[in-house]
Amino acid sequence: MKFYFILLTPANIICMKTILTILVFSLLIACKNSEKHKFSDCDYLDKYMNGNTKVNPRKIGKRMIDPIDDTLSYKKTKFGLVVNGHKVYKKAKTHARCEDEYIDIEYFQDFTDKIDIESYREIDRTFFASKNKVYFWWANSGGNMLIPLDVDAETFEPFEDICGGIDKKAVYYGCPNRGIYPLNIPLNSEFEFIPQKGNYWNSPKHQVIVDEKLYDVKWEFEKGYFCDLKRPTQ
Numbered sequence: 001m002k003f004y005f006i007l008l009t010p011a012n013i014i015c016m017k018t019i020l021t022i023l024v025f026s027l028l029i030a031c032k033n034s035e036k037h038k039f040s041d042c043d044y045l046d047k048y049m050n051g052n053t054k055v056n057p058r059k060i061g062k063r064m065i066d067p068i069d070d071t072l073s074y075k076k077t078k079f080g081l082v083v084n085g086h087k088v089y090k091k092a093k094t095h096a097r098c099e100d101e102y103i104d105i106e107y108f109q110d111f112t113d114k115i116d117i118e119s120y121r122e123i124d125r126t127f128f129a130s131k132n133k134v135y136f137w138w139a140n141s142g143g144n145m146l147i148p149l150d151v152d153a154e155t156f157e158p159f160e161d162i163c164g165g166i167d168k169k170a171v172y173y174g175c176p177n178r179g180i181y182p183l184n185i186p187l188n189s190e191f192e193f194i195p196q197k198g199n200y201w202n203s204p205k206h207q208v209i210v211d212e213k214l215y216d217v218k219w220e221f222e223k224g225y226f227c228d229l230k231r232p233t234q
Contacts, residue, residue: 002025040099047124050108052090052113064103074108079120079128087112107142127165129153136163138176138202149180162193163201173217176202181224183217185210193217 042055051068058065074082074089078167082089089108096103114130121129127136132153138145149156151167158165164173166181174180183206185191192209199205206217208227215227 009011038178042096042103044096044098044103044105045132048094048096048105048107050084050110051091052105052107055098055197057098057101064101066103067107068106077117079117079122081111081115081117081120082108083117084108088115088117090144092139094142107143111146114146123156124158127156127158138178145176147176147180155210159193162206163204173204175204178219179224181226183208184226184229 025046044093045052045055051070051074052066053067053070056066056069058067068091080090081140082091084184090111090112091106092109093104093106096105114133114135116131119130119132122132123129127134127149129135134149134151134156135146136149136158145202149172151165151172152169156165156167162173163175164171164183166172166187169187170182171185171191172180173183173193191211194207194209194214196205196207204217204225208217209216210227210229215229215232217225217227219225
């Protein structure tokens with residue numbers, strides 16, 4: 001068996017570093033071209049064209065992100081909205097499967113039919129009024145959602161930590177997935193919501209004290225949220 005030894009002279013070390021640098025650089029170029037080829041046939045932009053003109057995903061942490069690449073034609077305006085001509089958009093994120101990868105896609109979601117910049121009025125960080133109607137922002141895997149409320153836009157005041165509020169007509173309570181409903185609580189009563197175990201803003205679980213009596217807030221299909229003031233739980 002023969003053994004070969006390489007004499008590590010300064011010249012040899014420089015040569016080896018040069019070769020290693022070239023190999024690493026070539027590998028990076030190959031990987032980059034592979035990624036470009038890998039996602040070159042994705043067609044999800046047909047659905048999320050607003051702000052996107054090409055598939056250009058990049059790895060951020062453990063996720064693939066395809067960011068908005070067209071920002072020149074979309075102008076920022078107040079309330080975190082953007083406009084393009086007469087259309088109104090809000091930045092959104094969804095995801096699609098492409099070449100065995102889940103890619104988070106950023107795009108501008110069109111809300112022109114519901115939002116008028118001139119009449120837009122923030123009520124708090126979640127609720128707003130536009131065109132004399134009240135909505136609140138919510139988000140799911142498909143992007144932003146606008147949940148409408150059948151309330152008086154001039155007098156509605158949302159609760160601080162509960163999905164609902166009060167206006168000149170009624171007390172309202174609910175959640176994004178099921179809607180917001182007027183509760184049968186008299187406006188002239190004193191009431192207080194008591195959160196229960198597993199209570200969340202989008203999945204509310206409360207009892208309510210009305211004029212010093214305790215009741216359950218319940219939900220039924222096609223009836224919505226209600227509390228039966230004739231049958232207190234205690």
